[in-house]
Amino acid sequence: MKQPKNVKDISRGDGPLSSVEIRDQIPLPPPFDKLEDEPAIRPLAKDVCEKFVVVDDTIAVGIPKPKTKEEEEKLVNGFLDGLRKCFNAADNWTFLQPLMMSMEHCAKCQTCNEACHIYEESGHNELYRPTFRSEIVRRIYHKYIKKHSTWVHGDIDLNWKTVARLIELAYRCNLCRRCAQTCPIGVDNALLAREIRKVASQEMGIVPREIHDDGSMLQLKVGSSTGMNDIVVKDNIEFIDEDTAERTGIPIKTPWDVEGADILLIHNAGEIMAWPENPGAFATVFQAAGLSWTLSSDHAAYDGINYGVWYDDVQFARVAIKHAQAAARLGVKRIVLGECGHAHKALTVIADKVLTGGLKIPVESAFTVLHEIVKSGKIKFDKSRNDFPVTLHDPCNVVRLMGIVTPQREVIKAVVPEHRFREMAPHGCENYCCGGGSGFAIMSGRNFSDWRHHLTGRRKFRQILEAFQGEEMDKEHPKYVCAPCSNCKGQIRDIIKYYDAWEKAGISYGGLVELMVNAMVDAKPGFIDWEWH
């Protein structure tokens, strides 16, 4: 395994600083326990390595190597200008306090390292140690911004390689904040990774295409990151209503733009495009429970995504305001977020603290709404329809970040036979990220998905396999990974495909509300379609 020896290596030499060998990784549980049978991380093409800055086995951002002295200086100065703004209250009032705390108070105890799934699954490669990246930022801050002695805080050379590699490295973290949770002081390495991404985007215009150009920019232009405008989304929802009704025997009509409704439901539009059974199941359950609810066809309000959460405060604010405005225009009592983790973080955790006046509208998670529905007794469930092993993934942004642990479990308790439910270890707020967090689930350029499956998604796949040990690991015995978040779902779909885990072990996946409809007494049996994925 190739790895850096010292944080100062970030500024030195050419080419990648690290490379992960599959033979150094921890074998997965059976039936995927032979390291030699694992698909390899495809090498980057030679011309790509010549053209772009490479820090390890893959490329997430794709920063072209500077060709002139001016271009080199532009990287360094741009980064330093941006970083300075991060420490200025007028420019960064939202995140200044936790940033200062993380910058000034790390005791360098390294307790956080073992909390990081990427570091652990890499075979403890130094490059992925959560404090590796943070230590570089810290040294740059002390030396170049605070002008402190390098004798106290450690030296670092800020050249174009430091900057370009650091930006790439900011996209080797899922922003799951498990390290911050473990830290006795609360130092947040994920926040630091995001601040680097933010400087790169807001100050230098350096962004991964999938989350910026094809993500938040497309959402602001067309109305959704999927490219659906309001006409297409209405057409698709009409199709979903019909398709769902065919499968359940329960006619549904998804309401649009109902003024004064209690609930504005905002889905991640990826659900509408790729997992239509999820919005179909929501409509079925909400209608059966007699809720007063609506979708909004306002620009960007039918897509709950807000990719700015991962990399850019300005993009974040633009989208968050659109969501709040749509709710204000309809005069709804509250916004309910569908099964999308980062949408929860965007509206309930961040926007809730910064929006004021008429835009301050209560926001609630779908998990608690679904739990209320179950408790109300308005829908009769037959648990025996979900007579298969079920495990539950806890999306970081809903569970660790917001502490919503019990409602989704109560829902499962109401619709799945008790002896069929298997908790992952660990779970709840101690959970591991699916591996798709911070935008990774939608990033697949070049060989990035290979790297993602071997490094970031491996721990979750390991947990899934461990949860199902003791079951018949074949297709004749289907097993369900409940992943109530769009990004998590996409990541889990991809890793199931990567290891052929449906064919080889009968592992499939889906959301939470689908399990409810699958157990509804009033619906035709067999809502979950195992062969579909």
Place this chain on the structure above:
Amino acid sequence: MPEFKVGDRVLDIDEDGFIQKPEVWDEEVAKALSKTEGVEQMSENHWKLVNYLRQYYLEYGVAPMIRKLCKATGFKLNEIYELFPSGPAKGACKVAGLPKPTGCV
């Protein structure tokens, strides 16, 4: 930007091999793209999928929902994977000259 040769033409593609200008697409381009997706010979079924995707894209400016694609063409999802091993979004859409799917899909 990487390039892709089709006969005498040189087309811009992204790092995943999707053509960047959907309007330059024609049957010759589709055949050339299908080879990059492990499809040696475009059969009638391949064309049925590709033509539906193409038509939908021209009308709506976006790829159709996968379930809609299945319903409209009569193919099951696994049959689409048999035709295009990387699947409907990354395989069939690429051959049909659509841009790479975007958002959380």
